Amino acid sequence: MIKVVPNWVIALIAALMFAATFGYGHHVGTTSNELKHSTETVLSLEASAKREAQLRTDLELERSRLRDVSGKLQDALGKNGDTVNVVTKTITKEVEKPVYRDSHLPSSGVQVLSDAAERFNSLRSAKD
Numbered sequence: 001m002i003k004v005v006p007n008w009v010i011a012l013i014a015a016l017m018f019a020a021t022f023g024y025g026h027h028v029g030t031t032s033n034e035l036k037h038s039t040e041t042v043l044s045l046e047a048s049a050k051r052e053a054q055l056r057t058d059l060e061l062e063r064s065r066l067r068d069v070s071g072k073l074q075d076a077l078g079k080n081g082d083t084v085n086v087v088t089k090t091i092t093k094e095v096e097k098p099v100y101r102d103s104h105l106p107s108s109g110v111q112v113l114s115d116a117a118e119r120f121n122s123l124r125s126a127k128d
Contacts, residue, residue: 004059005052013052017045
């Protein structure tokens with residue numbers, strides 16, 4: 001997995017490098033131990049900067065590879081995608097269905113409707 005170094009870390013490394021080279025290198029009365037320490041710090045920071053540059057290169061290569069894969073996926077989806085065809089036709093034709101002509105309700109059906117009407121009317125009169 002590629003790890004990306006945030007910009008603030010780069011800025012911190014640059015500030016530390018500047019401080020290490022300028023602050024310690026030009027300090028009056030610097031001893032050899034201080035110079036050795038600052039040299040080690042600078043070398044460490046340079047190694048970190050090289051590693052960061054390598055990580056950025058690796059990240060850009062990975063992004064390029066992912067763009068290629070995404071393009072291939074989009075092409076494949078485009079070839080197999082759903083197509084929608086909208087057909088609009090208007091046909092006007094009146095059809096008479098004599099299914100409900102002369103239909104009779106049996107007495108049990110009339111009783112069910114009468115009971116339901118009475119319950120409805122009782123509920124309505126209770127609200128008034």
